[in-house]
Structures are given as C-alpha cells and as structure tokens.
Amino acid sequence: MTKLRLAVIGLGHMGKHMIHRWIPQFAGQVELAALCDNEEDRLHREAEAAGGSPKLYTDYRTMLEEVQLDLVYIAVPPSMHYDVARIAFQKGIHVFCEKPLANNLEEAKHLMELGEQSGRLHAIHFSFPLDPEVLKLKELIDEQAVGPIKSMNLYLEFPQWPRAWQHNPWITTRHEGGYLLEVGIHWIHMIQQVFGPITQVMSEIEYPTDGRQCESRVRAIMRLHNNIDIHVSGTDHRVGEERVSLVVHGEKGTVALENWSNLYMGATEAEMSPVPPAEEEGRLPIFKQVLRILNGEPGQIYDFCDGYNAQVVLEALRKPGEGFTDIRAQLLQAAYK
Incomplete structure (x- = not known):
C-alpha cells in the first residue's frame, strides 16, 4: 500500500495530538511529510519528538507550494482556516480541518463551496456524535x-x-x-x-x-x-x-x-x-475514517457541509x-x- 503523504499545519494541542498519537497508530498508511508552525522552537522540538524526517516550515504557503501532499491537517487558529484550506484545494490536496470550519459564516460558506467543487475530501474534525x-x-x-x-x-x-x-x-x-x-x-x-x-x-x-x-x-x-x-x-x-x-x-x-x-x-x-x-466497534478517531475513505474503503466523516450548518x-x-x-x-x- 502506498502511504498517504500528510502535512500538519499548527502544533498547538490538536496538532501535537495528531503527530504524537494518531499518526503512530496508522504508520502503515500515512507518512508525515511536512510540519508547519510559526514558532520555530516549537516546530523543531515537536519534529524531533515525532521522529522521521518531515520537511519543516514556518510559512504554510511555502510548504503547500513546495511539498507534494495527499492530505493536510489544519490545526491553526480559526481565522487562518479559510486561507489554508483554499490553497490546499487549489493544489488538489485533501483537507481535514479542525473546528469551527471558519471564522465567520461567509468564509464557511465559501469553503464549503470550494470543498464541493474540488473533488477532494473535505472533512471537519467533529467526532462527538460517534x-x-x-x-x-x-x-x-x-x-x-x-x-x-x-x-x-x-x-x-x-x-x-x-x-x-x-x-x-x-x-x-x-x-x-x-x-x-x-x-x-x-x-x-x-x-x-x-x-x-x-x-x-x-x-x-x-x-x-x-x-x-x-x-x-x-x-x-x-x-x-x-x-x-x-x-x-x-x-x-x-x-x-x-x-x-x-x-x-x-x-x-x-x-x-x-x-x-x-x-x-x-x-x-x-x-x-x-x-x-x-x-x-469503535469508529473513532475520525482520522481513521478519513484514511479509510482515502484508501477506497467505507468510512464515516462529517464534511464541510456539516461544518457550515454548525x-x-x-x-x-x-x-x-x-x-x-x-x-x-x-x-x-x-x-x-
């Protein structure tokens, strides 16, 4: 099985959870290809703790331009969700985004539309109903x-x-x-x-x-x-x-x-x-469902339409x-x- 190339943008609480807990659980399916955080000390510290050899960036625009990716996990503050997801869709990258979908309703509606038009997976990290x-x-x-x-x-x-x-x-x-x-x-x-x-x-x-x-x-x-x-x-x-x-x-x-x-x-x-x-049988974490769908298997996620309605x-x-x-x-x- 070819591993999916994943980038994580934002190394706060949820970004660290992704690289230290979820990615190791699914190491046979996903490769951590790149990490991005605006605090350089934290970026290098968390990259070293995670292991492997991801490319490191402090600017997500540069990272999305330079790194070949299948999937991006967006774990930055809400005001940045729109720009990161918009660029990812333009690059043909699948998007797994933290909640809320955006920082206002206009952005959320546009992201939902971009996700639907992209032909790529657009998942928001809602897991509570499961x-x-x-x-x-x-x-x-x-x-x-x-x-x-x-x-x-x-x-x-x-x-x-x-x-x-x-x-x-x-x-x-x-x-x-x-x-x-x-x-x-x-x-x-x-x-x-x-x-x-x-x-x-x-x-x-x-x-x-x-x-x-x-x-x-x-x-x-x-x-x-x-x-x-x-x-x-x-x-x-x-x-x-x-x-x-x-x-x-x-x-x-x-x-x-x-x-x-x-x-x-x-x-x-x-x-x-x-x-x-x-x-x-547990359906969580949602990351497992994202990977199932991207590998052509049945899975359950909440998409940007759900994010918009919320x-x-x-x-x-x-x-x-x-x-x-x-x-x-x-x-x-x-x-x-």
Whole structure:
C-alpha cells in the first residue's frame, strides 16, 4: 500500500495530538511529510519528538507550494482556516480541518463551496456524535425512553476561561476565541445530528469591559425544527468544577450527558442512575475514517457541509438580534443524516 503523504499545519494541542498519537497508530498508511508552525522552537522540538524526517516550515504557503501532499491537517487558529484550506484545494490536496470550519459564516460558506467543487475530501474534525455515550443517547431518544421531549438544557459553564491547558494568544479574544466557539460548536453539531436541525436562535451575551475579550456570560435558546427549546447557560465564573452537559427533559423522565461522557437517566433529574454506553466497534478517531475513505474503503466523516450548518447556529448565537433569529433559509438540509 502506498502511504498517504500528510502535512500538519499548527502544533498547538490538536496538532501535537495528531503527530504524537494518531499518526503512530496508522504508520502503515500515512507518512508525515511536512510540519508547519510559526514558532520555530516549537516546530523543531515537536519534529524531533515525532521522529522521521518531515520537511519543516514556518510559512504554510511555502510548504503547500513546495511539498507534494495527499492530505493536510489544519490545526491553526480559526481565522487562518479559510486561507489554508483554499490553497490546499487549489493544489488538489485533501483537507481535514479542525473546528469551527471558519471564522465567520461567509468564509464557511465559501469553503464549503470550494470543498464541493474540488473533488477532494473535505472533512471537519467533529467526532462527538460517534462517541459511544452519544450513540447510546441517540438510541434512548429514538426509543423514547423518557417519553416525548419537552425541553433541554445545555450547560457551558467554566470556573475560568481559558482552562489551564489552553493558554494561547487567541483563545480569549472576541475575534476567534471563547467557549461558544471552542466548546459550544461541538454540542451544536452533536445536537444537529441527534435531534435534527436547530432553526431559530435567541441569545444574550455579556462581555468583559475589555472590548477585545470573549464572552463572559451567555443566556440563549436554540429552538429545534419541532419547536423544542434548548436553554443555554454559559459562564466563565462557575463556582466549583466546570460543567459541560446536556440535560433532556421528557414527559416520562430525564436523560443527561454530563461532562461529555457520563450518561444518566431517571424519573427526575435528582433520581438518575448511570447508563452504560453503546457497545459497538469503535469508529473513532475520525482520522481513521478519513484514511479509510482515502484508501477506497467505507468510512464515516462529517464534511464541510456539516461544518457550515454548525457555523450558521454558532454565528447566530454570537451575534444576537432582536428576539429569535430564524436561520432556516441558511441551513443545508442535505447535511442532516
């Protein structure tokens, strides 16, 4: 089997995860051909730790011009996604991009169009809907284990933002940071996959006095296509440990996905017991699915159409209007599986 030639652009948390964990798992299928990061010390340090002999660059434009590639993994800040992916598509390179798809809705729409026109794979790194706990949650919802859904609560609550392991120059900025963008986007996409389209959004956002900083408090309602409301509570001043959770209230009980991977169900929110996750062959990491598809095998990914649909909701949350904003005209129904 001829190995796929991969470049990784951006060596923050996710870029390092790719080169130190995922690539070694699939060493028989992929070759790390090039690395790019704007911090030269980090570039050389991580390249040495990864081993092999990738070409090293501090400018992704030069790298994409000079290196023969099959696939690029984009793990740079959101404001750079558009330019990197655009050039990659022009070069005929498959693209695997971190979330969110872009830094605004216009860029996301154009990237989706470029991806569709390119004839190349365009995958966004959404994996949450394929987690065993989420698969079990979907099974419970489909079986109406708690009866018809009445309402939901989404908690994005942090004692501080950023979290201790996240410090970088952009993650606290209003331009391309904040917990709505970094964390909320995962839950938006998962909700779209499990419960169907979010069609209306109403939000109130409080910001620090420093106009450059991201949101501090969020109160919002995301209304589903079937008029079920998801009440969103976000803060960076939570007392105690962070809570990133979805609680689903049904007519016969409650099911909750607490802190990403702990599933509970009970007659009331106060009387819930743990629920074992789904038992099936793991489909994660998404990188495995990307490689399967590029090797001509069946695989499941979320593409730039999914990324665009999630961005529609994200931008409606981040830019409040008067009352509910109806986003149905912007959504791509074809992206819902």
